[in-house]
Amino acid sequence: MSEKRFKNKKEAKFKVTPTKLISAVILFQLICLLRLAFCETTWEKPIAFIGLGVFMAFEIIYCYLIKRFMGGGGVLEISAFFLSGVGLFALAGTTPSAVLWQLFAFFIGVVFYVLFTLFLSNLDRVMRFKKYIIALAVLLLVLNLTLGKVIGGSQNWIRIGALSMQPSEFVKVAFVLVGATTLEKMQSSNHLTWFIVFFGVCMGSLAWMGDLGTACVFFATFLVLCFLRSGRLGTIILMVSGAVLGAGAMIIAKPYVARRFKVWRHVWENADGLGYQQTRTLIAIASGGLLGVGPGEGKLKGVVASTTDLMFGVVSEEWGLLLATLVLLIYFGWVVLAIKGSANAKSSFYAISAVAAACLLLFQAGLNVFGVTDIIPLTGITLPFVSKGGSSMIASWGLLSFLNFVPRLGEEK
Numbered sequence: 001m002s003e004k005r006f007k008n009k010k011e012a013k014f015k016v017t018p019t020k021l022i023s024a025v026i027l028f029q030l031i032c033l034l035r036l037a038f039c040e041t042t043w044e045k046p047i048a049f050i051g052l053g054v055f056m057a058f059e060i061i062y063c064y065l066i067k068r069f070m071g072g073g074g075v076l077e078i079s080a081f082f083l084s085g086v087g088l089f090a091l092a093g094t095t096p097s098a099v100l101w102q103l104f105a106f107f108i109g110v111v112f113y114v115l116f117t118l119f120l121s122n123l124d125r126v127m128r129f130k131k132y133i134i135a136l137a138v139l140l141l142v143l144n145l146t147l148g149k150v151i152g153g154s155q156n157w158i159r160i161g162a163l164s165m166q167p168s169e170f171v172k173v174a175f176v177l178v179g180a181t182t183l184e185k186m187q188s189s190n191h192l193t194w195f196i197v198f199f200g201v202c203m204g205s206l207a208w209m210g211d212l213g214t215a216c217v218f219f220a221t222f223l224v225l226c227f228l229r230s231g232r233l234g235t236i237i238l239m240v241s242g243a244v245l246g247a248g249a250m251i252i253a254k255p256y257v258a259r260r261f262k263v264w265r266h267v268w269e270n271a272d273g274l275g276y277q278q279t280r281t282l283i284a285i286a287s288g289g290l291l292g293v294g295p296g297e298g299k300l301k302g303v304v305a306s307t308t309d310l311m312f313g314v315v316s317e318e319w320g321l322l323l324a325t326l327v328l329l330i331y332f333g334w335v336v337l338a339i340k341g342s343a344n345a346k347s348s349f350y351a352i353s354a355v356a357a358a359c360l361l362l363f364q365a366g367l368n369v370f371g372v373t374d375i376i377p378l379t380g381i382t383l384p385f386v387s388k389g390g391s392s393m394i395a396s397w398g399l400l401s402f403l404n405f406v407p408r409l410g411e412e413k
Contacts, residue, residue: 018074039296048096083385093295105390109397137174140167141205169395179225180353213379281313292320311387341406350405357402
C-alpha cells in the first residue's frame with residue numbers, strides 16, 4: 001500500500017499542469033525578452049517591448065481567470081500562446097513596427113476563440129445556424145472574387161483603407177463546421193449534398209483566385225472528413241486522382257502557379273531568380289544552428305515575405321532549430337490529442353470537428369515548412385499563429401475552438 005502511495009505521489013509530482021506550463025512559457029519568454037534587448041536598436045524597439053510586455057501580462061491574467069472561475073484547464077490556450085509568442089518575438093527582432101498590429105489581431109483572435117467556443121457548446125444551435133454560416137462563407141468568397149486585389153500572384157486579399165483581410169482564412173472555420181455537421185446528420189442525403197456543393201464553391205473560388213496553397217488545405221481537410229465518414233482508402237485515392245487532374249488544369253491556367261512548379265527541386269539553379277526565397281531560407285535555417293544567431297541578426301529578414309510565408313526560416317535562423325522544431329511538434333501534438341480524445345467526445349460532431357481542425361492546422365504548417373525548404377512547390381501559405389497576418393491569426397484561433405470539446409491530458413480538475 002505504501003509503495004502504491006509513493007508511486008501516485010511521484011506521478012503527481014511530475015504531472016504537467018497548466019500552472020506549471022504557463023510558468024515555463026513565461027520563463028522562456030522572459031529569456032527571449034532579455035535576448036531581444038541586445039539586438040540592434042531602432043526607434044521602434046520600445047514600442048515592440050511594450051507590446052510584448054502587454055502580451056505576457058495577458059497570458060498570466062487569462063490563465064489565472066481560467067483557473068479561478070473554471071477550476072482548471074487552459075493547456076490548449078497556453079500552447080497557442082506559445083506559438084503566438086514565437087511569432088511576436090520574431091517580429092520584434094525583424095520588423096518591430098508590426099508587433100502592435102499582430103498583437104491587436106491576437107486579442108481579436110482570443111475574443112473570437114472564447115465566443116466561438118460558447119457558440120459551439122450548444123449543438124442544436126450549431127445545427128440551426130449551419131445554413132447561415134454557409135451563406136456567410138459564400139458571401140466572403142464572392143466579395144473576394146469581385147473586390148479582391150492581386151498580391152503575390154493570388155487574388156485573395158481585400159483592402160479597406162490601410163487594413164487588408166484574407167476572406168479564405170475565415171472560410172476554413174466554416175468549412176470544418178459544415179463538414180462536421182454534415183457527418184453528424186448523415187441519415188439525410190440532403191446534408192451531404194449541401195456539403196459537396198459548398199466544397200465545390202470553395203475549391204472553384206480558390207482556383208479562380210490562383211490560391212493553390214489554401215486550395216490544398218481545403219482539399220486535405222475534405223479528405224480527412226471523408227475518411228472519418230467512410231474509412232475507405234479506395235475512395236480517398238479516387239478523390240486524390242481527381243484533385244491531381246484539377247491541379248494540372250490550374251497550373252496550365254495560372255502562369256503564376258506554373259512558375260512555382262517549374263522551379264521546384266531546381267531552386268539552386270535559379271538562386272537569383274525564381275528560387276531566391278527558398279535558397280535564402282535554406283541558408284538561413286542552416287546558419288541558425290540549434291540556438292539561432294540572435295534576434296535581429298538574421299539575413300532572411302531582408303527577403304520579401306520573410307515574416308509571412310518564410311516565417312519558419314526566420315524563427316530557425318534567429319531563434320534556432322530547437323525552437324522551430326518545438327513549434328512543429330505542437331501542431332502534431334494537437335492532432336494526437338484530438339484523435340485520442342475523440343473516442344470520449346460528447347458527440348460525433350465534436351470528435352470529427354476536432355480531428356479535422358487539428359489536421360487542417362498541421363497540414364497548413366506542413367505546406368509552409370515543406371514549401372520554403374523545397375520539399376514541395378512553394379505554396380505561399382502562412383504558419384498558423386506564428387506568421388504575421390491578422391486574418392490568419394484570427395482564423396487559427398477559431399479553428400482551435402473545435403479542440404475544446406474533446407478530453408485532454410494534463411488538465412487540472
